[in-house]
Amino acid sequence: MGPTPDAQDQPSDDLGAYVGLDADDAGNRARRRGWTTVRSVPPGAIITMEYVVGRINFEVAHGRVVRCWRG
Known part of the structure; x- marks a missing residue:
C-alpha cells in the first residue's frame, strides 16, 4: 500500500462552497484554486473510489454541482 494522503498536499478549500454552482464555473474555480484534477459525474454513477491527492x-x-468531495 502506498503512502497515506496528506492534507497539506491539497488546496485548502471550502468544498461546500461548490454546491449549487454551475458545473463549468465550479471546474474553473477549482483549477484556479490549485486542484490538479477535476472529475464530474452524474448522480448514481459507478466510479472508482481510489483516493487521488489533488x-x-x-x-x-x-448542470449544477449537488455534491463535492476530495480525492
Whole structure:
C-alpha cells in the first residue's frame, strides 16, 4: 500500500462552497484554486473510489454541482 494522503498536499478549500454552482464555473474555480484534477459525474454513477491527492470530485445534476468531495 502506498503512502497515506496528506492534507497539506491539497488546496485548502471550502468544498461546500461548490454546491449549487454551475458545473463549468465550479471546474474553473477549482483549477484556479490549485486542484490538479477535476472529475464530474452524474448522480448514481459507478466510479472508482481510489483516493487521488489533488483531485476534486463533483456530482452534477442538471448542470449544477449537488455534491463535492476530495480525492
